[in-house]
Each structure stands twice: as structure tokens, then as C-alpha cells.
Amino acid sequence: xxxxxxxxxxxxxxxxxxxxxxxxxxxxxxxxxxxxxxxxxxxxxxxxxxxxxxxxxxxxxxxxxxxxxxxxxxxxxxxxxxxxxxxxxxxxxxxxxxxxxxxxxxxxxxxxxxxxxxxxxxxxxxxxxxxxxxxxxxxxxxxxxxxxxxxxxxxxxxxxxxxxxxxxxxxxxxxxxxxxxxxxxxxxxxxxxxxxxxxxxxxxxxxxxxxxxxxxxxxxxxxxxxxxxxxxxxxxxxxxxxxxxxxxx
Amino acid sequence: xxxxxxxxxxxxxxxxxxxxxxxxxxxxxxxxxxxxxxxxxxxxxxxxxxxxxxxxxxxxxxxxxxxxxxxxxxxxxxxxxxxxxxxxxxxxxxxxxxxxxxxxxxxxxxxxxxxxxxxxxxxxxxxxxxxxxxxxxxxxxxxxxxxxxxxxxxxxxxxxxxxxxxxxxxxxxxxxxxxxxxxxxxxxxxxxxxxxxxxxxxxxxxxxxxxxxxxxxxxxxxxxxxxxxxxxxxxxxxxxxxxxxxxxx
Numbered sequence: 001x002x003x004x005x006x007x008x009x010x011x012x013x014x015x016x017x018x019x020x021x022x023x024x025x026x027x028x029x030x031x032x033x034x035x036x037x038x039x040x041x042x043x044x045x046x047x048x049x050x051x052x053x054x055x056x057x058x059x060x061x062x063x064x065x066x067x068x069x070x071x072x073x074x075x076x077x078x079x080x081x082x083x084x085x086x087x088x089x090x091x092x093x094x095x096x097x098x099x100x101x102x103x104x105x106x107x108x109x110x111x112x113x114x115x116x117x118x119x120x121x122x123x124x125x126x127x128x129x130x131x132x133x134x135x136x137x138x139x140x141x142x143x144x145x146x147x148x149x150x151x152x153x154x155x156x157x158x159x160x161x162x163x164x165x166x167x168x169x170x171x172x173x174x175x176x177x178x179x180x181x182x183x184x185x186x187x188x189x190x191x192x193x194x195x196x197x198x199x200x201x202x203x204x205x206x207x208x209x210x211x212x213x214x215x216x217x218x219x220x221x222x223x224x225x226x227x228x229x230x231x232x233x234x235x236x237x238x239x240x241x242x243x244x245x246x247x248x249x
Numbered sequence: 250x251x252x253x254x255x256x257x258x259x260x261x262x263x264x265x266x267x268x269x270x271x272x273x274x275x276x277x278x279x280x281x282x283x284x285x286x287x288x289x290x291x292x293x294x295x296x297x298x299x300x301x302x303x304x305x306x307x308x309x310x311x312x313x314x315x316x317x318x319x320x321x322x323x324x325x326x327x328x329x330x331x332x333x334x335x336x337x338x339x340x341x342x343x344x345x346x347x348x349x350x351x352x353x354x355x356x357x358x359x360x361x362x363x364x365x366x367x368x369x370x371x372x373x374x375x376x377x378x379x380x381x382x383x384x385x386x387x388x389x390x391x392x393x394x395x396x397x398x399x400x401x402x403x404x405x406x407x408x409x410x411x412x413x414x415x416x417x418x419x420x421x422x423x424x425x426x427x428x429x430x431x432x433x434x435x436x437x438x439x440x441x442x443x444x445x446x447x448x449x450x451x452x453x454x455x456x457x458x459x460x461x462x463x464x465x466x467x468x469x470x471x472x473x474x475x476x477x478x479x480x481x482x483x484x485x486x487x488x489x490x491x492x493x494x495x496x497x498x
């Protein structure tokens with residue numbers, strides 16, 4: 001079956017059959033100038049709460065677009081509950097990481113400043129825009145929440161103790177991911193990856209002492225920080241996450 | 250333990266203690282102008298056959314560098330036997346994919362032209378350069394072989410029947426990867442991913458008829474072509490590949 005893509009837009013407004021909606025200028029521009037849509041064309045809308053709706057362009061001009069909301073296309077579903085906490089990396093790789101993490105089903109993104117993190121500032125707004133775009137393209141019905149960066153100590157202090165923190169431990173001393181996950185009781189999880197230079201010894205020591213931390217190894221090769229995050233997410237979803245669920249359409 | 254990186258270079262020449270070596274101009278430039286190394290500084294060399302050797306810069310100038318080969322740093326090891334066959338994608342994403350595939354332990358890279366592949370040409374030389382760089386940075390002792398692109402039918406016609414071809418099947422009808430791999434007999438494997446528009450129906454039909462093909466699903470979300478390849482590689486290595494092996498140093 002060939003997959004027939006439809007233009008999908010994430011909006012913040014409530015969605016319901018028979019309603020109507022005005023789009024912000026960037027989305028109007030995208031529909032008109034990038035997707036070359038016009039009055040009468042259909043697209044799909046989702047907002048993370050109400051499911052996905054068909055919509056028809058009622059009017060479209062320079063910087064504005066009004067839409068009529070038609071029927072429900074897909075009821076809201078649970079896109080999963082998996083957090084990613086990671087030490088930020090350089091901009092191009094960070095954009096890529098957020099895109100991939102969104103495709104791989106992350107529900108919350110937590111940039112974390114560690115001792116060896118070389119990136120001083122994170123533009124959370126830009127990361128949110130990347131997450132929205134990836135959600136639109138990956139058929140998700142939700143967009144991951146992108147948090148403002150916090151220091152590692154802060155993150156751990158405020159950590160919800162019922163959530164398992166899977167520590168990607170590059171020191172070589174942790175059991176392989178598959179072995180570490182095998183036989184663990186079901187719990188909401190988060191994956192934590194360090195910066196290019198790795199976690200500091202003192203950070204690893206502190207992390208390993210926490211009852212909710214589960215250190216795992218990611219194989220015999222040295223992985224870049226972004227590769228480690230993507231690889232851990234994919235392996236987690238395949239082993240213990242939602243990859244056993246069927247494609248919804 | 251903080252990881253102390255050393256500059257690593259892939260060379261084609263044979264390596265052995267007491268030998269010496271001249272570098273090509275781009276590598277000499279890299280050592281001098283990027284890494285700011287000079288006469289007497291040490292680095293590491295590997296060639297995919299002889300293991301990794303320490304080497305010392307005997308002389309360095311504009312476009313040339315001579316090295317004295319010192320002792321063995323790490324004996325040659327098997328970097329694994331996993332192929333990646335994929336429909337080529339746009340340049341930036343392709344570079345990224347080759348980098349990540351190298352880090353994830355791929356031994357051969359096969360670009361494959363499918364019915365819906367939108368990329369007309371692949372610069373295999375550039376991909377090789379990316380693979381070399383990623384191998385240098387990921388502590389591999391080998392560089393994946395990058396093949397010239399072939400049509401899917403050609404690839405399948407020449408396929409070694411003892412090698413399992415894990416087909417990333419976006420149609421939603423294949424069992425999840427973990428389930429599909431569970432209980433399979435050990436065999437050398439390859440992962441095959443399609444282009445952005447997916448495989449054509451006829452391609453999927455042909456593939457599914459082949460005895461060495463094992464279709465797998467990659468979860469409930471639509472993945473970009475590059476994400477699918479990376480995610481499948483990571484999940485494979487975690488489940489059935491070499492992630493159970495310890496980090497060598």
C-alpha cells in the first residue's frame with residue numbers, strides 16, 4: 001500500500017467538527033508558498049488533545065489563512081511516555097536530535113547542563129519548532145514538551161522517583177542495555193545521555209547512587225553524544241517501548 | 250574515568266613497529282592545521298588489518314608529514330559483520346547516516362536505487378570519506394566498505410543467500426523487530442531501508458518472496474528514511490548484535 005501523505009499541521013486551538021480556525025502567519029505562508037495549497041484544499045490538524053481532524057482552506061492570503069474543520073480523521077491516542085534528558089550539543093546536531101527523538105516517540109525533552117557540557121545556551125523555542133515539524137511529519141498526534149535547560153543536580157533533585165532514569169554510561173562498566181532492561185519491573189522511563197566528553201567521574205558516582213538510576217552500556221564502540229541518544233531511544237523502544245504496537249493506519 | 254582522546258588516523262599502508270610512513274597532503278594538513286600537532290607529537294594509526302599503532306611525527310610541513318611507527322596500541326579485532334543497504338537520501342542526511350552507521354558498527358554500506366528513490370546520483374567517494382572520519386572518531390579499527398549504488402533488482406540477484414536481509418517494512422504488516430528477530434537462527438545479517446516515499450508495492454511483494462528476507466516493523470510512528478535506518482541498526486545491535494560485547498578499552 002503506497003502511503004499517501006497529507007499536509008498535517010499542529011495547532012494550539014481546540015478542534016471539533018464544524019468549527020473554524022485562523023492560522024498564524026508562518027503556517028499560512030507554509031500552506032500557500034511551500035505546499036502550494038489554495039482555497040478548497042484539504043489538510044489535517046492536530047493539537048495533542050482532541051485527535052486529528054480534516055480541515056478545508058476557506059480562505060488564504062498573504063500571512064493569513066482560515067480553515068473550516070471537517071470530520072475527525074483519527075481519535076486522540078497515547079503517543080507514549082518516554083523522556084529524553086541529554087547534555088546539549090552543537091546546533092545542527094541538536095536540531096537533528098530533537099527531530100529524531102520526536103520520531104522515536106519521546107514525550108518530554110530535558111536539556112541538561114553537565115560538568116563537561118560545552119554548549120552555554122540552548123534555544124528551547126527553536127527546539128520546540130523542530131519538535132512540532134517532526135511531529136507533523138511522523139504522524140504523531142502530540143508534540144513532545146521541550147523544557148528549559150537545567151543543571152544535572154537540579155534535574156536529579158526534582159526527579160520523580162517513580163520514573164526510572166536509564167543512564168547511558170560510556171565508562172564500560174554498565175551491563176548492556178538489553179541485559180539491564182531485561183526483567184526490570186514496568187515503570188515510566190527516561191533516557192539520560194552525556195556531552196561529547198562524557199560525564200565527569202563525580203557525576204557518574206552521584207548518578208549510580210540514586211535508586212531510580214539504571215546504568216546501561218551501548219556496545220563496544222565510542223558513540224557521539226547524538227548517536228548515543230538516538231541509539232538508546234531506538235533500542236529502548238524496540239525492547240521495552242511501543243514498537244510492539246501496530247502502526248495506527 | 251575520563252576518556253583521553255588521541256588523534257587517530259586511518260591509513261592504507263601496512264603498519265608494523267619500527268616502520269615509517271608518509272601521509273597524503275589532506276591528512277598532513279589535518280594534523281598540522283586542525284589538530285595543531287608538530288614534530289615529536291604522538292598519534293594513533295589503523296588500517297583495518299594490522300591493529301592500531303602508536304606513531305610519532307618525524308617531520309611535518311606544508312602538505313607533507315612523515316611518521317615513525319612505534320608500538321602496537323591495540324591488536325586488530327573484529328568490528329562486526331552487519332551490512333546496511335538503503336535507498337539514498339538528500340546529501341546532508343546521507344552524510345549523517347553514513348557517520349551514524351559507522352558508529353553503530355556497520356561493515357558494508359550498499360546504496361540501493363529503488364522505484365521511489367528521488368536521488369539520482371551518489372558520490373561514493375564522499376561517503377567513504379565520511380565513513381573514514383567516523384571510524385577514526387569512534388575507535389573502530391576498520392572502515393566500512395562503501396559500495397557503488399546498484400538497482401534493487403541487481404542487489405537481490407547477487408545476494409549471498411546465507412546472509413539474512415532484514416527488511417524495514419513500513420506497510421504496518423510486518424512483526425515488530427524484536428519479535429521477528431527472536432528465535433531466528435544466528436546468521437550474518439543486513440538491514441534494508443527504503444526511500445522517503447517507501448518501497449513500491451511490487452518491490453515489497455518481490456522482497457517478501459525471497460527466502461533470505463525477514464520483514465520487520467519499526468513501531469507505530471512514521472519514520473524518516475534516515476531515522477528508520479539508524480533506529481533499525483541500533484535496535485539490531487542491542488538485541489542481536491555486538492552490544493553485549495564490552496568496550497575494548
